[in-house]
Amino acid sequence: QVQLVESGGGLVQAGGSLRLSCTASGRAFSRYAMGWFRQAPGKEREFVEGISRNGDRIDYADSVKGRFTISRDNAKNTVYLQMNSLKPEDTAVYYCAASPKSYASDVPDTYDYWGQGTQVTVSS
16 A cells, blocks of 8 residues: 655746655555646646656656656655646646556556645646
8 A cells, every 4th residue: 555645736826836745655665656647627637747666767748848847766755746837727736646557657547546636726
């Protein structure tokens, strides 16, 4: 069993930055690829960015290319999402998730564990 807890969300103006963190407890963090997803009101949950078990592969959605950066620290059981140049359309609840696959898929069903989510609101 893996428990995931996100933090770092909040309210920011367009063009600003936020750094999300997701800390895991339980079974070995390094065994899991980690992904960040988001869900805006009335929309489906969408993949944002993901990182492989050892960090050698990163996948991301085109909508965040060049603005968001994922990283992980296996010694701290934590994955981060640095979000720069934020836009109002980035407003959503952001979730981290853990997958037993070697890389982070963009398919939510491939993830076994999810955090409770953290709200990110970007004002125009």
